[in-house]
Amino acid sequence: MNNEMSVRESAALPKTLKKLVVNYGLYFVFLFIVVYFTVKNPAFLALGNIITIVQMASTLGIVVVGMFFVLITGGIDISVASNMYFSAVVSSTLLNNHGVPIALCFLISMACGTLVGAVNGLFISKYKIVPFITTLATMSIARGLGLFFSNQKLIVLDQSGFEVSNTRIFGVPLVVYIFFAAVLAGHIILSLTQFGRQLYACGNNLAGANKIGINGTRTVFIAYAVCGAMAGLAGMVNACNLSSINQNFATGDEFVVISSAVVGGASLFGGKGRVLPGAIIGIVMIQVILNGLTLSQASPFVYQVIRGIIIFIAVMMDSIKYSGEIR
Amino acid sequence: MTHQREYALELKNITKSFATVRVLTDVSLSLRRGTILGLVGENGAGKSTMMNILGGVLKRDAGEILLDGSPFEPKGPKGAKAAGIAFVHQELNLFSNLSVAENLYITGLPKLGKTGLVNLVRTKRDAKGKLAELGIDNIPPDALIGDLPMGQRQLIEIAKAMISDAEIIIMDEPTTSLSTKEKTNLFRIMHEQIEKGKSIIFISHILEDVFAHSDEIAVLRDGKLIAQKPAAELTRAEVVKMMVGRELSKIYPTVEKSIGEVLFQARDICREGRFKNINLTLRQGEIVGLFGLMGAGRTELLKCLFGVDPVSGGEVLIDGKALERLTPQGCIESGMAFITENRREEGLLITKTVRENTVMASLDELGKRMFGVLDFKKEQAMSDEMVEALKVRTYDANRQVVVSLSGGNQQKVVLSKWVVKKPRVFLLDEPTRGVDVGAKYEIYSIIGDLTRENSAVLMVSSEMEELMGMCDRILVMYNNAITAEFHKGAFDQEKIIVAAIGGQNHEQ
Numbered sequence: 074m075n076n077e078m079s080v081r082e083s084a085a086l087p088k089t090l091k092k093l094v095v096n097y098g099l100y101f102v103f104l105f106i107v108v109y110f111t112v113k114n115p116a117f118l119a120l121g122n123i124i125t126i127v128q129m130a131s132t133l134g135i136v137v138v139g140m141f142f143v144l145i146t147g148g149i150d151i152s153v154a155s156n157m158y159f160s161a162v163v164s165s166t167l168l169n170n171h172g173v174p175i176a177l178c179f180l181i182s183m184a185c186g187t188l189v190g191a192v193n194g195l196f197i198s199k200y201k202i203v204p205f206i207t208t209l210a211t212m213s214i215a216r217g218l219g220l221f222f223s224n225q226k227l228i229v230l231d232q233s234g235f236e237v238s239n240t241r242i243f244g245v246p247l248v249v250y251i252f253f254a255a256v257l258a259g260h261i262i263l264s265l266t267q268f269g270r271q272l273y274a275c276g277n278n279l280a281g282a283n284k285i286g287i288n289g290t291r292t293v294f295i296a297y298a299v300c301g302a303m304a305g306l307a308g309m310v311n312a313c314n315l316s317s318i319n320q321n322f323a324t325g326d327e328f329v330v331i332s333s334a335v336v337g338g339a340s341l342f343g344g345k346g347r348v349l350p351g352a353i354i355g356i357v358m359i360q361v362i363l364n365g366l367t368l369s370q371a372s373p374f375v376y377q378v379i380r381g382i383i384i385f386i387a388v389m390m391d392s393i394k395y396s397g398e399i400r
Numbered sequence: 401m402t403h404q405r406e407y408a409l410e411l412k413n414i415t416k417s418f419a420t421v422r423v424l425t426d427v428s429l430s431l432r433r434g435t436i437l438g439l440v441g442e443n444g445a446g447k448s449t450m451m452n453i454l455g456g457v458l459k460r461d462a463g464e465i466l467l468d469g470s471p472f473e474p475k476g477p478k479g480a481k482a483a484g485i486a487f488v489h490q491e492l493n494l495f496s497n498l499s500v501a502e503n504l505y506i507t508g509l510p511k512l513g514k515t516g517l518v519n520l521v522r523t524k525r526d527a528k529g530k531l532a533e534l535g536i537d538n539i540p541p542d543a544l545i546g547d548l549p550m551g552q553r554q555l556i557e558i559a560k561a562m563i564s565d566a567e568i569i570i571m572d573e574p575t576t577s578l579s580t581k582e583k584t585n586l587f588r589i590m591h592e593q594i595e596k597g598k599s600i601i602f603i604s605h606i607l608e609d610v611f612a613h614s615d616e617i618a619v620l621r622d623g624k625l626i627a628q629k630p631a632a633e634l635t636r637a638e639v640v641k642m643m644v645g646r647e648l649s650k651i652y653p654t655v656e657k658s659i660g661e662v663l664f665q666a667r668d669i670c671r672e673g674r675f676k677n678i679n680l681t682l683r684q685g686e687i688v689g690l691f692g693l694m695g696a697g698r699t700e701l702l703k704c705l706f707g708v709d710p711v712s713g714g715e716v717l718i719d720g721k722a723l724e725r726l727t728p729q730g731c732i733e734s735g736m737a738f739i740t741e742n743r744r745e746e747g748l749l750i751t752k753t754v755r756e757n758t759v760m761a762s763l764d765e766l767g768k769r770m771f772g773v774l775d776f777k778k779e780q781a782m783s784d785e786m787v788e789a790l791k792v793r794t795y796d797a798n799r800q801v802v803v804s805l806s807g808g809n810q811q812k813v814v815l816s817k818w819v820v821k822k823p824r825v826f827l828l829d830e831p832t833r834g835v836d837v838g839a840k841y842e843i844y845s846i847i848g849d850l851t852r853e854n855s856a857v858l859m860v861s862s863e864m865e866e867l868m869g870m871c872d873r874i875l876v877m878y879n880n881a882i883t884a885e886f887h888k889g890a891f892d893q894e895k896i897i898v899a900a901i902g903g904q905n906h907e908q
Contacts, residue, residue, distance in 0.1 A: 265517045267509045274495040274506055281493035284457075285560075286477035286507050344497040 095394050099336060099387065103358050110365035117368055124245065130353075130360035131252035132311045133330055137352040138259040139190075139303030140334040142296040145263070145276045147343025148197060148204035150300050152189060154326040155215035157308030160185035161318055162219040164309050165228050175233040182309035183302045189215050190301015194294035212327070220320065228318040237313040248310055255303065260349035272296060276343035332384035333359050335391055342395045359383060405469040408433040408599040409454075409485075409568050414463035416449055416623075423449050424623045427463075429601075431568065436590065436600045438614030438631065440607065441643055441836075446623040447603050448490075451570055455480050455487055468567075481507075486566035490573045492557050496546030501527035503545055504560055534559055534589050550577040558586060562593070569593065570601045575609060576834070587613055605836065607636050619643055643837055652869030653845045656852070659872060660684035663719065663856045664736075664825045670713035671704055675880050677714070682825065682856035687847065689867035690860045692877035693900050698860045699741060701877070702827045705858075706731050706738040718825065732761075737818035741830040741860075747814040754797040754805070755783035758816050765821075786816035790846055808839020815846055826850060828859040832866060844870055864896060876900050 110117045136153050143150045164182035167173040173181070193211055196202045240247040263269035275282045275292050283289045312318050337355025339346030362383065363376055409431040416424040424446045431437050441447050452458040454465065456474030465472045467483055474480055480487065494503050501524045502509070510522040527541035536555050545553060554577050561569055571590075575583050590600055590613060604610050610617060611631055618628040619642040626642045627634075664682040669675055678701065682688055692698045703709040705716060707726040715722045718734050731738070740746040748757055759766060759779050766774045766782075780798075787797045790812045794800045802813055811831060818826070831847065832840045847857055847870065861867050867874050868891045876884040876899040884899035886892070 261517070265520070267511075267516075267518060270498065270502055270506060270509060270518065273497055277495040277497045278493065281491075281495070284477060284489065284493050286481060344495070 091393075095390050098390060099358070102386070103361070106362055106365060110361075110369060113365075114368045117365060122364070122368075124249075126360050126364050127249055127252075127357065128246045129364070130356045131246070131248040132307050132314060133326055133333065134252045134352060134356040135255045135307040135310065136300075136304050136326070136330045137333045137337065137356050138255045138348055139300035140330050141259060141263070141337075141339050141346055141348045141352060142272065143204075143300045144331075144334055144339040144341065145272050145343060145346060146293045146296045147276045147279075148293070148297070149331065149341070150190075150193060150208045150297060151205065151327045151331070152193060152208040152212040152215055153300065153304040153330055154323040155212045155219070156186050156189045156301055156304040157311060157323040157326065158318070159189065159215040159219040159222075159308070160305035161308035161312040161322065162223045162228065165230055165234070165312050165318055166222060168234060169228065169231050175231075175237060178234075179306065179309050183305040186305015186308065187298050187302040190298040190304070191294070193301065194297030197297060198290045198293035219322075223318065223320075225320060228312075230312055230316045230318075234313040235316045237310075238316065248314065251306070251310060255306070256349055256352050259352065260347070263348055268292065268295065273344055276345075328384065329356075329359060329380070332380070332387055335387040336383065340391050340395060341388065342391070406432060407466070408468060409601075410464075410466040411450070411454070412464040412466065414450065414453060414465075415461045416453060416458065417461055422623060424453075424460075427620070427623070427625045429618055429625065429628060431599050431601055432616065433599050434594055434597050435615035436594060436602050436613055437628075438610035438617040439601055439603045439620065440605075440610055440617065440639060441620035445620040445643070445836075447620055448572065449623075450620070451487070451572060451601075451603070454485065454570065481564055481566070484564075484567040486561035486564050486569050488558050488561045488569065488571040488574050490576070492553055494545045494553055494557060496544065499524075499542045499544055500531075500539060500548075500556055501541040503556060504530065504541075504563055530563055531559060534562060536585060536589075551579050551582045554578055555582060555585065558589065562589070566598070568599050568601070570603075572603045573605065574602075575604060575606065583609075605834070607639060610639075611636060640837060652866075653841070653848050657685045657848075659686050660854060663854075664858075665717040665720075666705055666714065667717065668714040669701070669704055669711055669716075671700075671709065672712045674700060675704065675711075678882060680858075680875065680882065682858055684854040684856060685851045686873065687851055687857045687859060687871045689871035689874040690858060690877060691862075691864060691867055691874055691896060691900060696877040696900070697880040698877050699829055700880075702738065702829055702858070702860060706736060706827055708738070732821075732823075735822075735824040736827065737821065737823040737825070738827045739814055739818060739829060739831060741833060743810055743814045747817075748802050748810060750803040750810075751801055754787065754792060754794045754800055754802060754813055755779070757802050757813050758783045758786050758797070758820060761817050762820055782820050786820050790816045790819065791842055792816065806836070806839070808835040808843065811835055811839070811843060812846070815843070819846070819850070822853075824855045826855060826857045826859075828857060830861055831859060832861070832863070840866075864893060868893070868896075 116122060136157070140150060140153065160182040163185050164178040167181060168175060168178045189211055193208050196207045197204050237247060242250065263272065271282065271287045271292050274287060275289050279289050308323070311323060333355035334346070334352065335341060335355070336358055337346065337351030337353070339351065359380065362379055366376055366379065407430045411427065411429045414424055414427045415422075427446070427450060429437070429450075439447055449458065453460045454474060456476045456479050465474065472483060474483075495506070498506065504527050505523055509518045510526060511517065512519045524541050528537070531537050531539060531541060536559065539548065539552055539556065545556065548556070554574065558571070558574055561571075574586060578586060587609075590602070593600065602610065602614060614631045616628060617631050617634055617639060619626040619639060621643060661684055662681050663684045666678065666680050669678040674697065680688075690698050690701070700709065704711050707728050707730060711726060716726055716731075717723070718736070723730050723734055728738070744750055749760065759782050762782065763774065766779050769775050783797050786792070787794060792812045793809050794805065802810055805813065815831075828847070832843055835843060847859070851857055859867070859871065872888050874886045874891060874896060875882050876886070876896055878900055884896070886896060
């Protein structure tokens, strides 16, 4: 009997260790990185720098909120960066050439984003086309439309756009408030509304959801539309921050967004993740690493490598966690 | 209810075809208010089609549905719910990432006033109340479904159907993963509902349950209603006869065979924290049964013998020669075959055709002749041979995907995948689970045929009757050890069960 007990215990210990590593491993890495950068350059933990980090994280953080909706359905949206570009081009052109007020431009940008998201949602939920392929197509289409409307020229934003990015309330940039508002709204929708709970259900077992009377098609459609809307909003925010839009606007950002969401606890297998605090932790963590590398004067080419490694670790943890779960 | 009619639900002359295949012909059923109607039939008899028509998932070609006397046109799951019909589906429609409470109310979560936000506190409280009312309050409402064992999940699925306060509850094989205690619980719940005036259609393969709990029994066969009669006027033998359309006087086939030399030996098999020095032998032409209750370690033992789970000691010998490596690959090469109990998950590529599945384990051999390019002629021959030998009922082995076969035929495809390789030792885990009576007989014949060719079979089953009918020897497992052995001729139900629950038989 005694013997048997010790066998069980020795089997249990590696299991808890594995669970610990899988669930909290990334936080340990994060902590290590923060300590490392602080030792290398104490300015890293200065309030000013922290605000800079959060500000830089905010733009894509808004998209991460939308990406959570899509990842929870078990899908993926790789069109978000192109969508940001397309939406920003349309609304900035209206701002510059037609004198549309800046606030309205934000709404228009969101509407453009929603449109692209709705196209994704329609084909994915209604016509059952694989999310990756659908959004790969719209990624190309949105980028192409943006290039077409801008005529491949650099768009320099009107003064009012510049003012938006410089606005601070209590010393915190407006962008950060927009990001936090998006996180809060996303959190409330996902965890406190019937739609949100049903979204988790659809991501877990879509066939089952349809069978018990949840409108799976509609639910998944809305998730993509929300993701598009967030991309549109972030597109305009980013345009204001940069005060101009060039052809490479947001290029490659879809991977930052997706990996941030996964780092923040969403699963590529669907049905999982909480926007609060996941979306904040995910994007901030990646921004911290980029910021820390800048402060320690690393070669910019190292960024890409490090970013790739983070994505890899996050996705690997996700897979390890997933295996063994019965759907 | 102002006008309570005698019948809560009537189905009249329902007919349905898929393309050219008639699956239901003129089926009429009536469910008397406040009673349980047991619905039995072989797999593929049309029970599920019938229920899908009622649930609005499929459209009927002809016929009439009367709900409380007035015509009813089913329109999807929501429509059925609104009409007061609740379904307990065979497969669980639960969400492992949500809590018990959320699963119960997911289509209509209680709201906080007019805000549209979900009232989490009330959801939990309502769930707790409902579970208590149903007598399954040992399940905490905020537990994640994914953390619960299968039996409890099934109870939650059943509780979900009770929540909508439906007048009519349709249960499709609700007992498949329930333990005896949970089953008792379910039947208690069913009878409580009946006392409240609800009506239940109870679909089950387990005739004992159907007889014990139904007021009336309806038998479907090949899409036709054979009979609907009060349970008291029927006997089990009559129902079985109606289900299969033939007299099953001898359910188990007799095979002319002789038992020969020792073929397979397992010596001192150990697995840390599980088995200690397990020994067993199989002789040529012998069928050995492995009986035991859930958790006795039967499946785990088979997994060790086949090298799926690593052993910490012991060896496996075939023809007196020990296997060098105890891995699935090594076992297959030495002529062993293992047929798992989860045929859908582990044994079959369910979206592939019968032919592809049949040759799946033989691709090496098919590729030998042309540097890895498959020999399609031989593949076809192999597939044809197996379909014929094992009587797989398929309209076209090259085109029909396995998922659309009935459970019994799926199991035949799993068997043929291995039989085609002509192994000598078969390890079978619950080979007839979820298989209807007729197909069971065919599977028994296949197993019998295997041993005629001097193979040996080790077969795990929870059905004692089946082991007693099929086996030359029965081994009983209790608490991860083989505790008793019975030889043909000396089989005794009582003694076997006593051994399985850990008691002592004095003669042993």
